Amino acid sequence: MSSVKEIQSVKNACLLLEELARQQPAGVSDLARSTGIDKSAVHRLAVTLHSAGWLRRTGDGRWYLAPGLVSVLREPASASLRESARPFLEAARDATGETAMLVVPDGDRLMIADAAESRHTLRVAVPVGSAMPAKSSSALRAIASRLPEERLEPWRRVDPELTDEVLRITRYRGWGLNDNEVADGTRAVGAALRAEDGTPVAALVVVGPSTRFGSDLIPRHGALVARLADDWGER
Secondary structure, three states: OOOOOOOHHHHHHHHHHHHHHHHOOEOHHHHHHHHOOOHHHHHHHHHHHHHOOOEEEOOOOOEEEOHHHHHHHHHHHHHHHHHHHHHHHHHHHHHHOOEEEEEEEEOOEEEEEEEEOOOOOOOOOOOOOOEEOOOOOHHHHHHHOOOOHHHOHHHHHHOOOOOHHHHHHHHHHOOEEEEOOOOOOEEEEEEEEEOOOOOEEEEEEEEEEOOOOOHHHHHHHHHHHHHHHHHHHOO
C-alpha cells in the first residue's frame, strides 16, 4: 500500500466532474446527494472549477462541463470516431452525390469533425473543425431524438423547436431533416451514430443544394443515412 496520502479535495473534484458528465446540467443540491460530498464543499469545488475554465453555469444556477474541457477529454475518442466513420461518409457521398459530414456534439455546440465533399462543382462546402449552426439542423434533431429527457434541456435552449412531436417523428423514421431552415437553398438529412448502450455520439449528415437535393429525394437520402448509421453501430 502506498504511503502517499490522498488529497481529498482533488478526489472530490474528480467525483464531481464524473457526476456532471453523467447528469449535466445539475445543481449543487443534486450533486451533493449523488456524490455524498457536503453541499458547501460541492459549491466551493464548482466555483473553483468554474474559475479554472472547466465548468460553466446555466441561467438558473446549475453547472455543466465547459466545451473546452469536453474537447480535450474527447480528442482521442474523436480521432477514433473519425477513422471509423470515414468509410460511411464516403459511402453516403458516393450514393447521393452530395457532401457528407460527421457532426459531433461539443457542450452546447455542434462541431464538424470530418467531411467527404461532393464532387459536383455546385456543392455545399463545409469547414472541418468548425462549429456549425445547431438550431433547426438535421444533426441536432437526430442526436436529440436519441437522448433521454433529462439530457434534452441544454439542447432545447439552443433550439426551442425541439418539441416532443419533432423528436418523436425523427426517432420513428430514424433520421432528422433540415429543409431550407438553416441556410436558404440547402437541404440536409442526418442520422445519429450510437454507442453500444444507445447513446448518440455523433450524426452522419448528407447536405446539398436544394436545386439538386429535391424534396422528392428526402425520403431516399434519409433512409440511406439511417441505414449507414445502423451499419456503423454494427461494425
